[in-house]
Amino acid sequence: xxxxxQLTVVPDCPMLGIELDGFYQTPNSMAxxxxxxxxxxxxWSLWAYLQMIEPxxxxxxxxxxxxxxxxxxxxxxxxxxxxxxxxxDLELYRWEPVVIRGQNLAGKQxxxxxxxxxxxxxxxxxxxxxxxxxxxxxxxxxNCPELDSPESDxxxxxxxxxxxxxxxxxxxNCPELDKIVQTKxxxxxxxxNCPxxxLEPLYSNGSRSPQISQTYTEFIQTLSEDxxxxxxxFCEEKTKNLSQPVNDIEAWLAHQNKAGQNRxxxxxxxxxxxxxxxxxxxxxxxxxxxxxxxxxxxxQQRQQAMETYKEKx
Numbered sequence: 001x002x003x004x005x006q007l008t009v010v011p012d013c014p015m016l017g018i019e020l021d022g023f024y025q026t027p028n029s030m031a032x033x034x035x036x037x038x039x040x041x042x043x044w045s046l047w048a049y050l051q052m053i054e055p056x057x058x059x060x061x062x063x064x065x066x067x068x069x070x071x072x073x074x075x076x077x078x079x080x081x082x083x084x085x086x087x088x089d090l091e092l093y094r095w096e097p098v099v100i101r102g103q104n105l106a107g108k109q110x111x112x113x114x115x116x117x118x119x120x121x122x123x124x125x126x127x128x129x130x131x132x133x134x135x136x137x138x139x140x141x142x143n144c145p146e147l148d149s150p151e152s153d154x155x156x157x158x159x160x161x162x163x164x165x166x167x168x169x170x171x172x173n174c175p176e177l178d179k180i181v182q183t184k185x186x187x188x189x190x191x192x193n194c195p196x197x198x199l200e201p202l203y204s205n206g207s208r209s210p211q212i213s214q215t216y217t218e219f220i221q222t223l224s225e226d227x228x229x230x231x232x233x234f235c236e237e238k239t240k241n242l243s244q245p246v247n248d249i250e251a252w253l254a255h256q257n258k259a260g261q262n263r264x265x266x267x268x269x270x271x272x273x274x275x276x277x278x279x280x281x282x283x284x285x286x287x288x289x290x291x292x293x294x295x296x297x298x299x300q301q302r303q304q305a306m307e308t309y310k311e312k313x
Contacts, residue, residue: 024055030092037090045073046083050093060096216254216264234271 034047049072054061063069070077087093220228232249239246246252253264 018049018052022052022055024051026051033090034092037086037092039086039090040083042073042075042079043083043086045075046080047087047092049073050087062098063095215262216250219264219268220250231268231271234274235267238267238270 034044039047046069049069050063053063064072066077066080070080073080075083084093084095088095223231235253236246236249239249239252253267255263257263257266
């Protein structure tokens with residue numbers, strides 16, 4: 001005995017889109033085709049329901065949604081789909097899916113993977129930023145016995161905002177808790193009065209060419225090629241009238257002046273102030289040109305208005 005879908009009990013109430021006083025006719029040939037096609041009870045129920053919706057069959061009509069059909073005839077939505085396919089195979093009914101909804105599961109998984117990767121990258125970036133900040137401060141108290149660590153040889157790096165750490169009297173008398181950190185750069189006093197701190201010689205062994213300070217090397221690497229060229233040109237222009245000529249501008253900048261200040265730092269501050277002044281001049285020049293052009297347009301409109309007035313007279 002073949003398995004048949006058991007119909008659920010349908011409430012005794014009007015079906016959606018069905019007129020109780022109406023009727024439909026089925027030719028004997030179609031009924032025989034249905035019998036020989038061994039329609040199940042669910043197939044017969046669906047076929048009858050569809051014929052009641054449109055008894056004449058002279059046009060395509062809009063059907064209720066599959067969940068509504070399933071509720072009306074008392075079967076599952078999956079059974080409705082199977083019965084529709086069978087009725088169409090037997091040429092008892094023809095239907096067309098007008099609206100098809102779907103979900104791309106592969107795209108959904110790809111989106112979830114991208115979100116997970118982005119979250120991991122954000123977490124890694126935050127962790128790296130924290131470690132880099134700790135590394136930049138690792139030089140505080142170096143060469144003091146109380147604060148020495150295996151990483152004491154790490155160099156202080158510049159941030160992108162070109163802010164450096166000012167070590168207020170770092171290493172002086174080797175205080176145990178000397179960790180005063182400020183935002184400006186004043187490294188001229190680093191290592192003074194600390195017995196374990198050795199000053200870097202200005203000249204390498206067997207050579208008269210001055211060595212470039214590590215801090216200046218790190219500073220100059222933070223500048224782009226254009227910024228570096230503009231800064232060096234500015235320094236050459238400012239130093240060309242000195243009593244003693246400067247042959248190597250970068251070596252000269254790498255050392256300190258008589259006041260114990262880093263020359264590159266002093267001149268970079270002057271360079272930034274000069275850039276700001278040039279920017280203001282450029283803005284004022286553009287504003288002046290725009291105002292002049294506006295006044296010329298007003299005067300031209302006034303002359304045209306006067307000529308038009310004279311013509312009317």
